[in-house]
Amino acid sequence: MADLSADFVGIRSPNPFWLASAPPTDKEYNVRRAFEAGWGGVVWKTLGAEGPPVVNVNGPRYGAIHGADRRLLGLNNIELITDRPLEVNLREMKAVKRDYPDRALIASIMVPCEEEAWRAILPRVEETGADGIELNFGCPHGMSERGMGSAVGQVPEYIEMVARWCKQYTRMPVIVKLTPNITDIRKPAAAAKRGGADAVSLINTINSITSVDLDSFAPEPTIDGKGSHGGYCGPAVKPIALSMVSEIARAEETRGLPISGIGGVTTWRDAAEYIALSCGNVQVCTAAMTYGFGIIKELTAGLERYMDEKGYASIEDFRGRAVSNVTDWKHLNLNYVTKARIDQDLCIKCGRCYAACEDTSHQAIGVGPGRTFEVIDAECVACNLCVDVCPVEDCITMERLAPGTVDPRTGRTVEAEPADWTTHPNNPATRVAAE
Secondary structure, three states: OOOOOOOEEEEEEEEOOEOOOOHHHHHHHHHHHHHHHHOEEEEEEEEOOOOOOOOOOOOOOEEEEEEOOOOOEEEEEEEOOOOOOHHHHHHHHHHHHHOOOOOEEEEEEOOOOOHHHHHHHHHHHHOOOEHHHHHHHOOOOOOHHHOHHHHHHHHHHHHHHHHHHHHOOOOOOOOEEEOOOOOOOHHHHHHHHOOOOOEEEOOOOOEEEEEOOOOOOEEEEOOOOOOOOOEEEEEHHEEEEEEEEHHHHHHHOOOOOOOEEOOOOOOHHHHHHHHHHOEEEEEOOOOHHHHOOOOHHHHHHHHHHHHHHOOOOEEHHHHOOOOOHOHHHOOOOOOOEEEEEOOOOOOOOOOOHHHHHHHHHOOEEEEEEEOEEEEEEOOOOOOOOOHHOOOOOOOEEEEEEOOOOOOOHHHHHHHHOOOOOOOOOHHHHHHHHHO
């Protein structure tokens, strides 16, 4: 049986599934329920400085994007950091860690970008027995307008500076939570590393407005006729998060930097994809808010089954294995030629592939007697759109043309040797080099 335990920068947990800093980790009651359900760790909802706590709105805090079946695809959140007193949070954290010593407990922190503010809070957090801290440099709403959150995360120099302060004033591992609201995620990650951070976590939420009420003409969620931009999370952000994780894992300056993956983790497969891109664990929020803490049983059972089937004894056996297969477009093999194939036994004759290809793609699917849909190889560029829109899994697949055969679309023989844009005759750089 596979061992799901994780060791992330020296922080051990019985499985790689942590609850992210968010409403599910706002207080002792929630966190105890999460640990009883089986979660491996939690990042406590972000703590602020000593003094009057922040004030949250008293109306709707979430907006949503739903699929056709009402399934939640994305959640927009305008809630701020904890609105509970610092002392209360610290007391509850200490009690939870005392009773669950084998679970990871991380303190998320956001205080003003001043050395004294960080120096003041770190010893108090350390006294709780927390396993580490996560610097919240990602929140895109409310707190960023006060010079915190993503306002810090968008300035690499600030990230490096605060990370260095934290490494100076605490023994705890320092994890820097990065904002996706930036042009190049590698720059803040590199800054965190230069500042001595032990790891980075990403992504935090994406700045967003999910919808506009067409009666009141106000963004949702609406507070007394007004709305504000918020942080977008959930399944819809996973592709963005995976890309940013891969960029950090591939970059020379940040290669090997431990990563905690965040963004749309809803199934065990999502988690495995993050781990394959080098993440040492994953953090979950929206899935827990949608389905409850009990979802952890599906996550752990699914990941364990996958690892057993593949013969992986631990997550380290496949962590990072996908990184070497992520490349720049210019290095993709242009001699790799495929064509779409439709399984007539599986086809339900809905015609979705035909409509998509005929109207918006390459007119490479024909209609025969009895609504039989066939691929026209002479027109098919293997774009994969028909596969993506087909409602029947594996009904349409892509089949590679063997080297030596002729591609009916181009009339050229498929070459066995790989060739990419860097050597292609149409590449201006290639022509200049040849001259």
